[in-house]
Amino acid sequence: MELLNGFVTVFTSGGIVFVILGALLGIILGALPGLTSTMALAILAPLTFGFDTLLALCMLMGVYIAGIAGGAVPAIALNMPGTPASAATAIDGYRLFKEGNQSNTLKMSFLVSGLGVIFSGIILVTLAPLIAQFGLLFSAPEYFALGMLGVTIIISISGKYMIRGIIAALIGFAIAFIGTDPTSGIPRFTFGMYELNGGISYIPALIGLFGLSEVFHFTENTIKSRDISQQQNKQMNNWKRFIPTFFRSSTIGTFIGSIPGAGADIASWTSYDVAQKFAKKGDKYGRGEMKGVIASESANNANVGGALIPMMTFGIPGDGQTAMLIAFLLIHGLDPGPLIFENQSTLVWAMFASVFLASLLVIIYGLSLSTLIIKIVNQPLMFIYPAVIMFCLVGAFAINNNIFDVYVMFCFGVLGFLMKKTEFPIPPLMLALILAPMIEKNLMRGLLIENGNFLMFFARPLFLTIMGIGIVMLIITLVLRKKTPQEV
């Protein structure tokens, strides 16, 4: 019923127009080689700062969902996966594409991407309100434990560079402590600059880390000629044989997505691996098998609904994209956590409705515009990146209409680029920036509750439960990650 109200809200408020627009921009930016859905969010989200919260949410969900689906295009069409998640898609997708199944491969990829999100969206709307009810029992020590759960994510998203990931996260924490101390009100590391009293703003930092740093990176990795010839489409026969692969992969994607830190790459590779294990006679995985594309893409996209569960119910970002999404939701006055379902339920259900609408649009755009998308992908990126620089500069300014944010964005852009060059992962730094205030505030509050005795936290059953869940999730993620290729 609430979901139905969400759809009504999106349609009556005009939010549907923003979902349509967001999904279109997301699919195009996600499809461009070298641009990722995270970057699409970073450069398009500032457009929403002047919008009403509901309309901004609709557009953000459109960009987020379609950006991930669009990411399959360079993997399939150019064998240039931008993320480890779409690398699994490239294995069979690129071969199918070269064999002449161009339009069909892309159409199938968009179809299962959209359906995958719908599948995980159903699980999201069923489970999230129930989990949020449980979250209402939490107080400061439990929120501190949730923050620590987020810290374990840092270890699992650091991949093969674990110590570098931990260092990146500690740098993020160190930066996050700049600004006024939430307990005493004393300014820390501001060096007399009043602009720093409020701390380092997330959004310019994120735009710099994911937008501008990519531009610097592109400067040396200029993609030159890309040749995509148009060939005749071939009809796919016996599509019913794809159904079990789709449901199996979507289930895997949703489950893995709901484990903070596990992420789309693990979902996609695990699903591909499982699909191979269920291979039937005649299946040619690794040599151009449509089921390979379905396994990877449906899991990669079903991951979205799964990742939104811990994000919306506990405010825990599962990966880089949801961390960015949380930062943008905070800007628009939405504080993800258990209370959001009570205090801002209209917006939450409108957001969930936008997830379904954006998935439908991915299917519609994918089935009708795949030829056009291939043409856009083939445009020289030298036209795109100057525009990205402008969007980064203006987007950073647009948050508070403050030039200082532009300087912050630039500094983080350079930092992000240097981190990439020296193989320090960026997502742990971003996660730390977002989690640090939550951890610090709730640790101090918790200590006040327990009269300064930290050990008393361990006498709280809920605190222990969350810490236990965190350890189990970390073990699952590390085991799964060991089996997942780390290189794109």
Add this chain to the structure above:
Amino acid sequence: MKIYFNNSTMIGILLVTASVIYIYAAMQLPGGANSLGPSFLPILVGCLLIICSVIFLINEQIENKKQASSGENESSPTIDKKHFLLVIYLIIYLLVLRHFGFLLTSIPLLFFINRLYGMKGMIKPLLVAVFLPIIIYFLFQSLLGVPLNLI
């Protein structure tokens, strides 16, 4: 014991030095002596950063030793001229932005960036450099209400 000195070693030393400075700055905060004062978490993070940086340094030394014994050379990250130019363009842009406003500064910036990205001739880079800021100005200033004229 042979000490291998390369980019990773430099990064490790830089991290340790920065951590020490960070801890020192945290200890200077008012109430720094208070165990749960504003400096508690920064000092904790600073100490962890020193420990991790030392582990990083040791790991890199072991890795370098392995590479040296197997005859492999570590590929050091390089930063080429284009990066420097782009950073310098952006620094100059940010310095003059407040004095000349968004449009007047963005047009030359984009022209030079277009040339840097390999756009040939004068007309094409100039056209992109003129029209892109105008479109963005119109989009943000008029449609989205972002006061770019206040920059």
